[in-house]
Amino acid sequence: MRLVLAAAAVVLAACQSTPAPPSGKTVALRVEVIGGGPLRPGTVTFPEFVLYGDRTLIRADGDVPVEHHLTREEFDRIYDRARSAGLETARTFDEQAPDAPVLEVVFGFDGGRSVTRITAPDRESPGEAGEVTRAVVVDPERDLSSPHQPYAPERVAVVAGTSSGAAEGPEWPLEPLAEGVALNGGRCAVYDAAQVHEIRSDTTWTSRGVAYRVQVRPLLPDEADCAALTHQP
Secondary structure: OHHHHHHHHHHHHHHHOOOOOOOOOOEEEEEEEEOOOOOOOOOOOOOOEEEEOOOEEEEOOOOOOEEEEOOHHHHHHHHHHHHHOOOOOOOEEOOOOOOOOEEEEEEEEOOEEEEEEEEOOOOOOOOHHHHHHHHOOOOHHHHOOOOEEEOOOOEEEEEEEEOOOOOOOOEOOOOOHHHOEEEOOEEEEEEEHHHHOOOOOOEEEEEOOEEEEEEEEEOOOOOOOHHHHOOOO
């Protein structure tokens, strides 16, 4: 009886030490590359992909992100691969490389999350940083057999950075760009997607006599506003 109870205690402890994935629109895994040299004011990135607890995966795919609805098997394969790489524990791999890009990985679980950052990520690296970098690569042909469609956000952020030289380009049709909130050296405002459906990223507009280059950044389901686009060191 004592042996049975001891074995049961070991199994229970093992289960308790492995948190379950999150549910709903809580981030299960988010992979994004940030920085990489001097950036223009107002530069904003889009993640390589974000996987949510309800098995929705949204990934970058050229100019138009795509949305997948994964099977349980697909979700488990991607999530467990990240877990096996040790992403439940937050770590920082700092190579002290000026202007190098940083790979930021958010690993979510029921009741919390951890954030791992890798400076100058290299998939060929033999160490732990390389292992993590390889573990969070999603190959659409290998990992994503489920149907997908273009991601249709409800809201988008418009991030504007001032352009050098004289004002040029058409007049911005919405609120003055200078009135947006500060973000990455530029200004950011959030609109319903229908309001800016004809505006394209990396185009120049004039607002109150100042030229701005704008980026249109779809907001993800877990991103409420411009503050969600700021990455803390």
